[in-house]
Amino acid sequence: MPSTTGVVCPHCGWxxxxEPFQVLSAHPTGAGGTLWTRCACGSLxxxxxxxxxxRVVTRGRPSPVEC
Ligand SMILES: [Zn+2]
Structure with a gap:
């Protein structure tokens, strides 16, 4: 999976x-950690x-609630 560092969210441009719009959970590891965040558009x-x-390694679809 290619790195998406330095790009913006394709859904809302964040x-x-x-800084993440909203941090849902954080899982620290020895080398850093993993963050689960929610974007301004609602995508995980x-x-x-x-x-x-x-870097963002996985991105979900935006929440259908907003539109
Ligand atoms: Zn977004």
């Missing part, structure tokens, strides 16, 4: 490099934090 994201920073 920068992936910015899994972010991996390591020495290189944070």
């Amino acid at each position: 920068p992936d490099g910015a 994201q899994a972010r991996v934090v390591d020495g290189d920073g944070t």
